[in-house]
Amino acid sequence: MSLTVGILQPSYLPWLGYFEQLFRADVFVLYDDVQFEKGSWRNRNRIKAPQGAQWLTVPVLTKGREFPLINEVRVNSAESWQKKHLRGLAQYYSKAPYYAEYAPELACVIDRSWEKLCDLNIALILHLSAVLGITTPVLLASELGIAGSGTLRLVDILAHLGGTIFYEGAAGRDYIDESLFSSRGMRVEFQDYAHPEYTQLHGGFIPYLSVVDLLFNHGPNSLSILTGSMQ
Numbered sequence: 001m002s003l004t005v006g007i008l009q010p011s012y013l014p015w016l017g018y019f020e021q022l023f024r025a026d027v028f029v030l031y032d033d034v035q036f037e038k039g040s041w042r043n044r045n046r047i048k049a050p051q052g053a054q055w056l057t058v059p060v061l062t063k064g065r066e067f068p069l070i071n072e073v074r075v076n077s078a079e080s081w082q083k084k085h086l087r088g089l090a091q092y093y094s095k096a097p098y099y100a101e102y103a104p105e106l107a108c109v110i111d112r113s114w115e116k117l118c119d120l121n122i123a124l125i126l127h128l129s130a131v132l133g134i135t136t137p138v139l140l141a142s143e144l145g146i147a148g149s150g151t152l153r154l155v156d157i158l159a160h161l162g163g164t165i166f167y168e169g170a171a172g173r174d175y176i177d178e179s180l181f182s183s184r185g186m187r188v189e190f191q192d193y194a195h196p197e198y199t200q201l202h203g204g205f206i207p208y209l210s211v212v213d214l215l216f217n218h219g220p221n222s223l224s225i226l227t228g229s230m231q
Contacts, residue, residue, distance in 0.1 A: 004189070005163035007031050007141070007154060009070060010121035011041040012058055013128075013210040016226040017193040021169065022125075023134050023227055024191075027161050030125070032071040032118050033142040034149075038062065042070060043117055045210040049092045050202045053209060056085045060117055071118040071142055082111050089212070096201055098219030102131060106212065128211060132223045151177045158186055165189050196225050 006025030010032055011018060022028045036042060044057040059076035062068055075081075086107050093099045109127050114120040126138060139161075146156050158166055158181070166181055166188045178188045195207045200217055214222045 002164045003027065003162055004165040004167050005029065005158050005161055006136075006167045007157060008169070009034065009042060010118055010125060011045070012043050012117075012121055013045040013056065013124060013212055014041070015045065015208055016195065016211050016214060017169070017191065019129065019132060019134060019211055019223075020193055020226055021167055021191055022129060022136050022138075023132075023223070025136050025167050027163065028136045028138050029141050029144070029157060029161075030122060030138060031141045032122070033069050036060075036062065036068050036070045036073045042073075042121070046208070047088065047092060047210055048200055048202055048206055048213050049088075053206050054088065054092070056088060056210070057081070058085075058117060058120065071116065073117045075114045075117050075120065077113070077115075085110060089216075093201065093212075093216040096216035099216045101219060102212075102215055105131075128215070131215065132211070132226075134223065151175075151180050155180050155184055155186065159184060167191065194228060196228060198225050 004024065004026045006021045007029040008018060008021060008031060010030045043060050044055055046053040046055055059079045059081050061074045061076050089103060106127065109123050141157065144157060144160060146153060146160055148156060154166065164186055166186060168176060168188055169191050173190055176188055181188050197205050198214060198218060200206065200213060211226070214226060218225055
């Protein structure tokens with residue numbers, strides 16, 4: 001019997017493809033104890049405004065920490081980023097068909113007092129997964145007790161979970177050594193995500209936005225749209 005495992009770093013308000021990986025996996029691991037990258041999707045994402053895609057960025061404190069792990073990065077609470085993000089969502093999506101239905105609970109998650117970026121991201125991923133109707137169990141890499149790095153650690157995580165298939169993003173083709181999986185009786189399946197085009201506010205379609213853009217515009221149909229089961 002096959003068991004598909006997905007492993008991704010926790011990101012802020014992730015895009016559609018992130019949740020497609022989560023949906024397709026039987027078990028999903030948040031890779032929370034690897035190095036944080038500045039300017040990455042870990043603390044920012046994009047929404048749609050009349051003038052085009054706009055960034056929502058969570059300010060973080062990394063000064064003095066040359067190579068902090070994702071789960072060590074602290075939110076800069078001195079900046080009023082939550083008000084800015086919630087104001088932006090309201091400004092650009094208040095006229096979306098499902099904004100009023102989903103925005104209040106999302107705002108409650110964002111507006112909590114967050115000390116660590118990772119905790120914020122995990123809470124949002126779990127909340128958005130539940131709203132979308134994704135029921136895949138989610139684990140934290142830091143809680144599995146598996147040391148190591150690189151592809152070997154990914155293989156060991158799969159073995160620990162009884163996984164037979166590693167569902168990896170397309171970018172993994174550049175660095176994943178598939179032979180390390182096959183030598184352990186596993187295989188790698190790379191995501192070949194065909195981004196759906198759906199009705200948005202503010203003019204022509206823009207892909208690769210946060211999943212909240214889809215959710216506010218299409219509500220209960222969002223999961224069908226992002227997984228390609230609705231044409």
